[in-house]
Amino acid sequence: MKILFAATPSTGHLNPLLAIARMALARGDEALVATATYLRTSVEASGARFRPLAPGADIDLTRAEEILPERASLPPGPEQLRYNFERIFLDPMPRQAETLCRIIATDQPDIVVVDDLFFGATALFLDRKTPRPPIVACSITIMVADRPDGAPTMIGLPPALDEATRTSYAAMAVEAEKVFGAPIRAYADAKLAEMGLPPLPCGVLHSRHLMADAFLQTTVPAFEYDFGHMPEHVRFVGALPPPPSRDAALPDWWEQLDGSRKVVLVTQGTVANADFGELVEPTLAALGDREELLVLVTTGRRPIGNVRGPVPGNARLAEFLDFATLLPKIDVLVTNGGYGTVQLALRAGVPIVSAGRTEDKAEVGARVAWSGVGLEIPSQRPESRELRAAVDLVLTDPSYRARARAIAADMAAIDTPAAIFRVLDSLVKKSFSA
Secondary structure (H helix, E strand, O other): OEEEEEOOOOHHHHHHHHHHHHHHHHOOOEEEEEEOHHHHHHHHHOOOEEEEOOOOOOOOHHHHHHHOHHHHHOOOOHHHHHHHHHHHHHOOHHHHHHHHHHHHHHHOOOEEEEEOOOOHHHHHHHOOOOOOOOEEEEOOOOOOOOOOOOOOOOOOOOOOOOHHHHHHHHHHHHHHHHHHHHHHHHHHHHHHHHOOOOOOOOOHHHHHHHOOOEEEEOOOHHHOOOOOOOOOOEEEOOOOOOOOOOOOOOOOOHHHOOOOOEEEEEEOOOOOOOOOOOOHHHHHHHHOOOOOEEEEEEOOOOOHHHOOOOOOOOEEEEOOOOHHHHHHHOOEEEEOOOHHHHHHHHHOOOOEEEOOOOOOHHHHHHHHHHHOOEEEOOOOOOOHHHHHHHHHHHHHOHHHHHHHHHHHHHHHOOOHHHHHHHHHHHHHHHHHHO
16 A cells, blocks of 8 residues: 655654554555655655655744744734644645645555645545545644534633533633634635635634544543544544654763652653743753752753753753653653643653643643643743642652553553554545445
């Protein structure tokens, strides 16, 4: 089977697809990956063949603060979320669609797998005249679907437990539709009209799972809210494995991870890490005097010198750390709520402190708290005292690690490659017999 993978130009969007590509290559399938040129090395290291996105879609999101300068002036909330969707996901849609059509014509893949925010696939869903292979969307974030309690998405609201909360959520949903849902759908429909295509049949966020031929949610139900009856084509497939390390050498302090001290890992991921004053620096300040702790920081391949202020004696900084090897040694993860990072931590049974409000991070943090695997600090710039108290509580209350380990057991019970290829193989077989 020949599989075309297509990823939004971000490590967090690409890594889940590369995980599946490596699974495909291991069983003898062919794998092609279309994404930004700056990610070519990562693609080729997986063994897959690289295909560049068309100009206009081939962007480097590690330079988001340069190519999207207006973004920094927008506070976390609907306006910033709308800006992100328009610039990062919807503006490249025509060129992404052009890329898919070109590769489908030249390489003739049997099936296409996209990250669920790769909107180039939307054009192919709506074009009923042009034959195409099946298209599967793979989640890189929380499940976006209509909630039984009527809560709007992307605000980070836990499930309603009473009628008063449901009434409040209904009012919030009306406002959210006004300031985000309706404008972003109008923007998407205008883009589609320019391409000679009909409008979306549903909201922009919901289109990600409703329009795909199959949808892979990369977690287990215990981490997600109960959405009631879900469409048959939506499948929970467990957590994807972390990428293998390209850096063979371990840091010189690795032997200090011998169990003599509790270990806290702090990360802002690989994209939302332009300002370490948001989470890394206040966490170092919060825990710097705790000699009984070892505090590890990974800068997501940003220069270590970008971390300002004194580095405490109990801190160890690295531009990159191999999560596959490291996470089993960690006692608490402090994160800004990157979905992939949280799933990797849970796969290893590590409890979490989550603090972030941009993109989908409020929703991820809300699920961390709701599922009992850790604590959420609902702030983009948490104070050191908040971080200290949260880390202390997660370290001393065994219930958080117990819940994290329970979810890890749920993940281990799923044969993730088999679950994914049951979906892909079924769609290819069906397309050949049609």
